[in-house]
Amino acid sequence: xxxxxxxxxxxxxxxxxxxxxxxLLGDLPHLSWMEFTGEMTPPSExxxxxxxxxxxxxxxxxxxxxxxxxKTEPLRIGVVFSGGPASGGHNVLAGIYDALKQLDPKGVLFxxxxxxxxxxxxxxxxxxxxxxxxxxxxxxxxxxxxGRTKIETQEQLDGALDLVTKLKLTGLIVVGGDDSNTNAAxxxxxxxxxxxxxxxxxxxxxxxxxxxxxxxxxxFGFDTACKTYAEMIGNxxxxxLSSRKYYHFxxxxxxxASHIALECALVTQPxxxxxxxxxxxxxxxxxxxxxxxxxxxxxxxxxxxxxxxxVIPEGIVEWIPEMATLIxxxxxxxxxxxxxxxAEVSLKLSSASLHTFSLLPKEIQEQLLLHRDPHxxxxxxxxxxxxxxxxxxxxxLQMREKQSARKIPFSAVQHFLGYEGRAGFPSNFxxxxxxxxxxxxxxxxxRSKSGYMACVRNLTKPPHEWEIAAVPITxxxxxxxxxxxxxxxxxKALVSSEERAFIHFKKIRSSHRLEDHYRNPGPIQFFxxxxxxxxxxxxxxxxxxxAV
Ligand code: FBP
Numbered sequence: 001x002x003x004x005x006x007x008x009x010x011x012x013x014x015x016x017x018x019x020x021x022x023x024l025l026g027d028l029p030h031l032s033w034m035e036f037t038g039e040m041t042p043p044s045e046x047x048x049x050x051x052x053x054x055x056x057x058x059x060x061x062x063x064x065x066x067x068x069x070x071k072t073e074p075l076r077i078g079v080v081f082s083g084g085p086a087s088g089g090h091n092v093l094a095g096i097y098d099a100l101k102q103l104d105p106k107g108v109l110f111x112x113x114x115x116x117x118x119x120x121x122x123x124x125x126x127x128x129x130x131x132x133x134x135x136x137x138x139x140x141x142x143x144x145x146x147g148r149t150k151i152e153t154q155e156q157l158d159g160a161l162d163l164v165t166k167l168k169l170t171g172l173i174v175v176g177g178d179d180s181n182t183n184a185a186x187x188x189x190x191x192x193x194x195x196x197x198x199x200x201x202x203x204x205x206x207x208x209x210x211x212x213x214x215x216x217x218x219x220f221g222f223d224t225a226c227k228t229y230a231e232m233i234g235n236x237x238x239x240x241l242s243s244r245k246y247y248h249f250x251x252x253x254x255x256x257a258s259h260i261a262l263e264c265a266l267v268t269q270p271x272x273x274x275x276x277x278x279x280x281x282x283x284x285x286x287x288x289x290x291x292x293x294x295x296x297x298x299x300x301x302x303x304x305x306x307x308x309x310x311v312i313p314e315g316i317v318e319w320i321p322e323m324a325t326l327i328x329x330x331x332x333x334x335x336x337x338x339x340x341x342x343a344e345v346s347l348k349l350s351s352a353s354l355h356t357f358s359l360l361p362k363e364i365q366e367q368l369l370l371h372r373d374p375h376x377x378x379x380x381x382x383x384x385x386x387x388x389x390x391x392x393x394x395x396x397l398q399m400r401e402k403q404s405a406r407k408i409p410f411s412a413v414q415h416f417l418g419y420e421g422r423a424g425f426p427s428n429f430x431x432x433x434x435x436x437x438x439x440x441x442x443x444x445x446x447r448s449k450s451g452y453m454a455c456v457r458n459l460t461k462p463p464h465e466w467e468i469a470a471v472p473i474t475x476x477x478x479x480x481x482x483x484x485x486x487x488x489x490x491x492k493a494l495v496s497s498e499e500r501a502f503i504h505f506k507k508i509r510s511s512h513r514l515e516d517h518y519r520n521p522g523p524i525q526f527f528x529x530x531x532x533x534x535x536x537x538x539x540x541x542x543x544x545x546x547a548v
Contacts (some may be wrong), residue, residue: 014137014425014526019091019435020534022456022466024061028102028439029069032055033059033447033470039214042474046488050185052192053218053451054474058215061440061468062344068489069072072446074106075170078124082115082147082176082183086205086221087426088434090135090143091176093436097132103446110167116174116183117148124167137431139224140423148373153182157190164191164198171199171445173438177206177219178490179377181453185473185488188451199450201441202473207422209259209537210492215455215471217544220437223429223537225253226263232269232417233309234520240307241516246413247297248309251386255377257494261313263539265505269517270309272296273509275502276319277495286320290494293389294396296513298408303514306409312389314380314418317368324354326453327378330368335484342366364388386414428534432463440468459538460544503540 024031038058047054071432077100093111100107109127112118117227127143135143151160164172174184181202188200195211204211207225212218229252236248250270254260258276265273272293280290293310300308317323326349333345342365349357357365367383390412397410426434433456440454452470459466495502525532 007412011138015133017137017428017431017526019137019432020463021432021436021439022468023464024063024468025436025439026254027063028099028443030063030065030067031070031443032064032450033444034062036060038471038475040471040475042472044475045479046474046477049488050451050474053185053189053472056451056472056474057065058472058475059444059449059452059470061443070103070446072103073170074104074108075100075187075442075446076108076168077171077173077179077361077445078110078112078164078167079144079173079175080112080116080119080170080359081141081144082174082180083146083148083206084177085139085141085146085221085422086207087139087173087224087424088220088430089205089421090138091147091431092203092205092220092425092432092438092441093127093143093324094132096173096442097127097438098435099439099442103442109168111144111344114145115383116151117147117149118144119151119163119168120149120156123165124210137426139425142423150179151187157187161185161191161194161196164332165196169198171201171442173201173203173441173445175203175205177204177208178211178492181211181473182477182489184409185451185477188473192450193324199445199448201444201449202453203437203441204453204455208257209263210257210494212493213471215457215469216453217457217459218537218540220430220434221422222259222263224424224427224524226260226267226537227427227521228421228424229260229417230264230267230521231523232420232487233264233270233311234518234522236415237268237270237309237516237518238520241518243280244305244307246307246411248413249312249386249390250309250415251312251384253315253381253421254313254315255380256318256492257313258315259311259495259539261311262495262501262505263537265311265509266501266538266542267519267521269508269512269519270311271300271512271516272308273311274313274316275495275505276313276316278497279316280319280321280324281497283321285322286359289320290389290392290396293393294400297393297397297401297410298400299514301408304328305514306411310389312385314383314385315416317380317383317385318378322352322356325350326356327368329353331372331378332484334369334372338371340369342369342529345369361388361391381416381418382406384414384416386416390414425524425526428526429536435461436466436468444470460541499539499543501542504542
């Protein structure tokens with residue numbers, strides 16, 4: 001009883017938090033979009049695929065007091081959450097709702113249920129102030145649910161067109177990552193081609209942090225997820241330092257890019273952290289990585305330290321060159337026949353990939369065959385890389401023990417930090433950022449813009465100084481092979497060897513191997529000094545302002 005009251009009290013207090021907004025958003029009716037030419041232009045192949053929306057200008061939000069106040073019919077907006085949850089999504093909804101009502105109290109907000117599937121099935125609900133208020137500053141996507149269905153066939157596109165027409169939607173807002181925003185651009189173009197007046201706008205979401213560029217400084221959810229993982233890594237490190245008997249192998253979510261691992265590495269300073277992009281650039285094999293971990297354990301054993309913390313980004317399996325080749329060959333086979341088993345795929349692998357495959361434990365082999373998502377991605381979160389690494393290291397240690405006739409104590413614990421980071425109470429940063437993003441998306445629709453992604457920029461400054469902008473989604477696209485075909489997709493932003501955060505990490509990491517410079521940042525803070533409650537991801541600060 002007492003515990004549940006405590007929980008409700010925190011939720012109540014949290015609900016009453018008023019997100020800090022850019023000053024520009026204080027005057028929505030006078031906010032207009034100024035066109036400018038961005039540095040990023042879509043390749044001609046993309047423009048040809050998006051004849052109506054492919055070559056639009058970039059937009060910057062400005063307040064023009066002399067402009068007559070924006071008059072629109074009451075807005076009718078539909079929102080869909082797409083892909084994995086990320087903290088802050090409910091504030092995007094609240095931001096849309098608040099803006100839409102501010103522009104005209106007769107405006108209506110619909111939420112499609114369980115992701116894009118809700119659009120295809122006509123499964124939606126109208127959201128009122130009461131339901132929105134209950135979810136303000138709360139994590140998860142549970143008010144609407146989410147999903148990974150992709151709207152791509154002619155029938156699906158026509159189904160979406162019928163529904164938005166039937167609902168008389170002024171706009172459809174897609175809250176999603178790279179694949180979902182690609183889908184938003186496809187819908188925007190289709191609606192324009194069909195003469196449908198519904199505008200489609202995207203909002204950048206993904207804990208992975210790989211939807212970013214010159215205009216989108218970070219995707220929402222990244223901050224809360226990293227802070228959640230950093231708290232847990234920090235706790236595990238203090239435990240390791242206290243009990244001094246376990247090696248902790250921690251796999252961190254992040255399907256492809258290692259932004260989460262880099263952020264957590266800088267914040268918590270574990271003994272060893274792999275960055276997938278670096279592994280690929282240096283063409284490091286699985287065996288190289290195992291040797292590095294085994295060396296670390298042996299060197300620490302010399303110092304009488306039989307404990308440590310090793311962080312592995314979940315996407316690493318696709319960055320290790322021989323694993324990447326193996327996965328590609330498996331993908332090619334699974335496109336033809338998704339139900340193939342270990343024995344059948346083995347028959348068709350190249351000899352190099354067969355060798356790699358045969359070195360993997362049976363359960364990892366099976367996990368590599370698990371279903372692909374509708375966008376063709378391997379489900380890396382289902383592959384127990386932390387277990388694979390732990391087992392292979394154990395084998396190497398046993399070999400070294402035999403060779404040296406010396407015992408190396410090794411007890412290890414495996415962890416996967418993933419889903420627990422996607423739905424927690426959003427940090428103040430994610431609350432503020434998402435409330436602004438929702439308003440910006442609404443304003444794009446109110447001013448009849450389609451095929452754009454909402455942007456809020458200048459994020460290292462206090463929220464009232466944040467700028468608002470919009471980038472044509474096609475400007476973020478390139479052609480890539482998906483499910484065996486060349487497709488237009490938003491390019492994933494990877495950890496770059498030139499970014500300041502990574503350069504700084506490379507400078508400091510060697511000193512973390514043997515000395516324990518663990519940092520324990522503690523939980524996300526909601527109360528107290530702004531320097532505690534309103535912090536940004538370290539990587540964003542470093543990359544924009546230089547090393548801290
Ligand atoms: P989004 O890019 O859709 O936001 O999802 C990212 C992610 O959380 C990855 O980090 C992870 O690999 C994947 O989703 C897990 O997917 P699922 O929720 O389908 O298990």
